[in-house]
Amino acid sequence: SQQGEEDPQALSIQEGENATMNCSYKTSINNLQWYRQNSGRGLVHLILIRSNEREKHSGRLRVTLDTSKKSSSLLITASRAADTASYFCATFSRGSARQLTFGSGTQLTVLP
Amino acid sequence: SQTIHQWPATLVQPVGSPLSLECTVEGTSNPNLYWYRQAAGRGLQLLFYSVGIGQISSEVPQNLSASRPQDRQFILSSKKLLLSDSGFYLCARLGGQGGSYNEQFFGPGTRLTVL
Numbered sequence: 506s507q508q509g510e511e512d513p514q515a516l517s518i519q520e521g522e523n524a525t526m527n528c529s530y531k532t533s534i535n536n537l538q539w540y541r542q543n544s545g546r547g548l549v550h551l552i553l554i555r556s557n558e559r560e561k562h563s564g565r566l567r568v569t570l571d572t573s574k575k576s577s578s579l580l581i582t583a584s585r586a587a588d589t590a591s592y593f594c595a596t597f598s599r600g601s602a603r604q605l606t607f608g609s610g611t612q613l614t615v616l617p
Numbered sequence: 618s619q620t621i622h623q624w625p626a627t628l629v630q631p632v633g634s635p636l637s638l639e640c641t642v643e644g645t646s647n648p649n650l651y652w653y654r655q656a657a658g659r660g661l662q663l664l665f666y667s668v669g670i671g672q673i674s675s676e677v678p679q680n681l682s683a684s685r686p687q688d689r690q691f692i693l694s695s696k697k698l699l700l701s702d703s704g705f706y707l708c709a710r711l712g713g714q715g716g717s718y719n720e721q722f723f724g725p726g727t728r729l730t731v732l
Contacts (some may be wrong), residue, residue: 536719537647547621547707547723548661593660597719604651605721609660 510608511594517614524581526611528594529574535597537570538539539579539606551579551592584615619644621724623708629730636681636695638727640708643689649711650691651685651721654704661707667691703731 506523511528518524530537536555540548554561554570554577560567567580579591591612620643632638642648646676649668653661663676665683673683680699684692691708706727 536654538720545726545728547725548709548721549723550720553719571729595721604663604666606663607653607661614656 511592511611513611515607515612515614517616518584520584520586520615520617522584522615524584524588524613524615526579526592526613528577528579529607530577530594530596530606530608531575532596534572536569538595538597539566539568539577539578539608542593542610544590545567545614548593577578584613586615586617588615589613619710619712620709621697621710621722623706623724623727625727626725627728627730629732630698631732632700634729636698636702636729638693638706638708638729640691640693640724641689642691642708642710643720644710646688648689650685651709651711652691652693653707653709654728655707656704665693670720676682698731703729705729 511526516524516606534556536553538553539551542548552563552566552568554568556572559609565582570577577594591610593607593610595607624639651666652664654664655661665673665675667673667685670685670688681695687706706725709721
């Protein structure tokens, strides 16, 4: 089964609104990362949050991590049509030989 | 640069035919390399990873194999394709030095359709 599971599976919002996606995982982690994938393309790294961090910002992105609940959230503020993509969380587990385990993703659609 | 090249971009193959997908990477030497498969609308499934030349670890029993003949070259192969091998194949490398060390950089992918 997937280490990371995102919800919702699909999200549709209007341009200018905020989008929140959640991710849950099962094992202890070194860090958690969020990636973005435009349709038919490779993944692009967005942001990394370490296990000893609770919140991190990068531009319009805000990531939170709650290791007690084994969950993370990605908030995109003031969304734009260009933010339409799939978003994946991925975790680096302790002792994992540097393997990332990806969730199944959230498909975000931002309507103009 | 952590650029990753994959080819071909798209491929349509009949069942039972062989497969060879190639990935070459730029950037720091001796990178960890990965092959993933992504089914339509789904997440990524790790197929193989390599920590060095000739060193391949398989994550899932597959009709596929991988090889790393050179430091920056990673090849995904099959002797006989199955319908279930259809998907989007992504090559990735683990980041290089400094702040990108924990990130994975992805190639553009190969869309494989087995008919």
